[in-house]
Amino acid sequence: MERLRSLAAPATPALAALGAVAVAAAVWLVFSFAPMEKVMGMPQKIFYFHVPLAILSYVGFFITFVGSAAYLWKGSREMDHLAVAGAEVGLLCATLTLITGMLWGRPIWGAYWTWDPRLTTTFILWLIYAAYLILRSQVEDETLRAKYAAVMGIVGFADVPLVHFSVKLWSRGIHPVIERGPGDPGMHPDMFTAFKVSLAAMAVLFAVVFILRARVEFLRAEVERLKSARRP
Amino acid sequence: MGFFHTVWAVARKDLLMELRGKEMVSSIFIFATLTLLILNFALDMNRIDARAAAAGAMWVAFLFAGSVTMNRSFMSEKENDCLAALTLAPVDHAAIFFGKLAANFILMTVAEAVIVPTLITLFNVNVMERPGWQALVILLGTLGFLTVGTLVAAMAVNLRARELLGPLLMLPVVSPVIIAAAQASAGLVGGAPIGELAVWFQILATFDVIYLVVAWMVFERLIED
Amino acid sequence: MDFVVAAYAVIWVIFFAYVFVLARRLSALEGDVSRLKEKQ
Numbered sequence: 001m002e003r004l005r006s007l008a009a010p011a012t013p014a015l016a017a018l019g020a021v022a023v024a025a026a027v028w029l030v031f032s033f034a035p036m037e038k039v040m041g042m043p044q045k046i047f048y049f050h051v052p053l054a055i056l057s058y059v060g061f062f063i064t065f066v067g068s069a070a071y072l073w074k075g076s077r078e079m080d081h082l083a084v085a086g087a088e089v090g091l092l093c094a095t096l097t098l099i100t101g102m103l104w105g106r107p108i109w110g111a112y113w114t115w116d117p118r119l120t121t122t123f124i125l126w127l128i129y130a131a132y133l134i135l136r137s138q139v140e141d142e143t144l145r146a147k148y149a150a151v152m153g154i155v156g157f158a159d160v161p162l163v164h165f166s167v168k169l170w171s172r173g174i175h176p177v178i179e180r181g182p183g184d185p186g187m188h189p190d191m192f193t194a195f196k197v198s199l200a201a202m203a204v205l206f207a208v209v210f211i212l213r214a215r216v217e218f219l220r221a222e223v224e225r226l227k228s229a230r231r232p
Numbered sequence: 233m234g235f236f237h238t239v240w241a242v243a244r245k246d247l248l249m250e251l252r253g254k255e256m257v258s259s260i261f262i263f264a265t266l267t268l269l270i271l272n273f274a275l276d277m278n279r280i281d282a283r284a285a286a287a288g289a290m291w292v293a294f295l296f297a298g299s300v301t302m303n304r305s306f307m308s309e310k311e312n313d314c315l316a317a318l319t320l321a322p323v324d325h326a327a328i329f330f331g332k333l334a335a336n337f338i339l340m341t342v343a344e345a346v347i348v349p350t351l352i353t354l355f356n357v358n359v360m361e362r363p364g365w366q367a368l369v370i371l372l373g374t375l376g377f378l379t380v381g382t383l384v385a386a387m388a389v390n391l392r393a394r395e396l397l398g399p400l401l402m403l404p405v406v407s408p409v410i411i412a413a414a415q416a417s418a419g420l421v422g423g424a425p426i427g428e429l430a431v432w433f434q435i436l437a438t439f440d441v442i443y444l445v446v447a448w449m450v451f452e453r454l455i456e457d
Numbered sequence: 458m459d460f461v462v463a464a465y466a467v468i469w470v471i472f473f474a475y476v477f478v479l480a481r482r483l484s485a486l487e488g489d490v491s492r493l494k495e496k497q
Contacts, residue, residue: 027465046464053468072453092475096468103464120411127404135401138393148387151450155380155405158442162408162435205472212479219486226493 001078005218008211016208022201029194037191046104048195052202054097054122059206060090061129061160068153071146080146081217083153084136089210091129098122109174118175121162128156142224238323242331247338249308260300260343261350264293268347268354277355286357287417291410293351294370295377295403297343298336302381303398305332306389315389319455329451333382340374359421365429366420372436373413377406379443386454412436 030048037044063086070079101119102112113119132152139145178186185192250256271289309315318328348370352358360366381402388398416432 042461045461049465049468072450092471096471099467099471100464103460103467107460121408124404124407127407131400131404135397138397139391144390147454148391151383151387151454152401152405154450155383155443155446158439158446159405159408162439209472209476209479212476212483216479216482216486219483219490223486223489223493226490226497230493230496 001076005215009215012208012211015204015211019201019204019208022197022204026194026198026201029197034191034194035188040108043104043107046100048198049202050097050100050104051195052199053093053100055199056202056206057090057093057097057125058160059203060086060088060093060210061125061157062086063210064090064129064132064153065157065160068150068157071150072154077146077221078218080150081214081221083149084133084217085210085214087129087132087153088213089206091126091133092209093206094122094126094129098126114174116175121159125156125159128152128159132156235324235327238327239331239334242318242328243334243338246305246308246332246335250335250339256301256304256339257342257346260297260339261346263300264297264343264347265350265354267293267296268351272354282355282357283421284418286351286355286359287421288414289355290348290351290359290417291373291414293347294340294344294374295406295410297347298340298374298377298381299399299402301336301339301343302378302385302402303388303394305336305382306385310389315455325452325455326448328455329382329386329447332386333378333447336378336382337375340378344370344374357421359417361423362420365426366417368433369413369416369420369436372433372440373409373416376409376413376436376440376443377402379440379447380406380409383447383451383454386451409436409439412439 026048030045034048036042064083065086067079067081067083067086070076071083098119101122105114106112132149135152136145136149139148180186185195187195268289271285271292275285275289277285306315309318319325348360352360384398384402384405388394388401391397412432412435416429416436419429419432
């Protein structure tokens with residue numbers, strides 16, 4: 001962990017620069033290179049960032065799940081720090097997924113919100129991780145906070161697979177699904193290129209924000225440690 | 233002491249306590265009836281299909297009644313530091329959890345046995361037209377939300393903001409279970425063929441298994457110091 | 458088109474607002490750490 005931290009700190013500015021360049025490239029590809037979608041037209045351009053954000057919110061929640069399990073069974077406080085960072089950055093991505101989805105839904109469906117299964121379950125996930133962060137803010141005792149948050153990090157993650165498979169299970173949905181096959185991305189190859197670049201760009205930015213958030217948590221723990229060391 | 237013996241001992245103790253003070257069952261009943269009353273007017277039953285609303289109203293009533301039950305289940309242990317004593321006992325800690333869960337489940341079943349006839353009378357809809365299937369939905373749904381609720385209650389009891397955090401942590405996590413249960417119940421009342429409802433049964437059963445396994449694995453870590 | 462502009466704007470406004478908050482918290486914490494270490 002110490003080694004990982006000492007590697008992450010100097011790499012962050014470079015990662016941020018890389019992320020900025022990649023985002024610029026992705027935006028260019030989305031608007032100038034990828035073809036206009038025939039049915040939806042312009043609003044389809046939202047998809048290139050909406051879907052990567054959704055994927056990254058799962059990544060964040062998965063980090064929380066792994067960190068929570070590692071904390072409960074190995075008892076290492078550092079894992080708890082990673083769990084918070086995963087939940088908060090994951091929640092940021094989920095928030096942006098919901099907002100961009102609503103801004104796509106209005107011109108395409110004629111409504112910002114529908115109770116489609118994918119929307120409903122994503123909203124539930126959002127609530128779960130928002131509750132997780134409120135729980136953390138409400139428990140003063142450090143050990144109790146880490147332990148309780150870890151339990152919620154594990155229990156809450158049980159809902160993630162449901163969200164992902166909800167579209168197939170619950171067949172009345174109207175949220176689009178991209179039908180993919182082996183060697184077939186389910187969209188125009190140029191659209192797929194733009195999508196992949198955008199996913200990579202957002203993943204880099206996710207890493208940057210995640211490192212920053214985890215660093216806040218490590219420093220906070222250090223401040224606590226130093227303060228308690230000074231007390232007789 | 234064997235595992236099931238411990239489970240039963242904990243459950244029996246809780247149930248005996250509830251039997252001594254009868255305020256629990258009566259307050260659950262009042263609470264659930266009030267929920268039905270409010271929903272009846274909130275939904276404006278003259279305009280909408282009562283059959284469609286009844287199943288949803290049933291699950292809202294169950295959920296409210298359930299949150300009262302679960303809050304209680306660990307509060308009583310807190311009062312004289314009984315939980316600490318319980319965890320010192322040389323028994324499998326998971327058995328304590330399952331004992332609590334069993335007590336909550338039996339209490340909820342009793343409450344539901346009262347709520348359902350009340351609902352049938354007040355809404356004038358027979359939600360138990362297909363009694364076997366509906367009972368299965370109620371069993372799976374209740375088990376799902378009680379498992380999460382009991383686990384959350386075990387945590388919330390130690391917190392200052394327990395009235396806030398208990399429902400805040402439980403409701404989002406159990407909402408998929410409640411949605412699936414309400415959809416299955418509504419389908420049964422509306423006369424949908426079982427084949428169409430299979431997906432809800434699958435979701436309910438999957439969640440029950442996942443929550444039971446997770447709670448069983450996590451509870452040990454949760455109560456140890 | 459308006460919705461596309463709004464969506465892209467929302468992403469970056471919220472993203473940078475979050476990064477800004479994180480940066481402020483980081484610098485405050487770094488200050489705390491160095492202050493506490495000096496006193497020791």
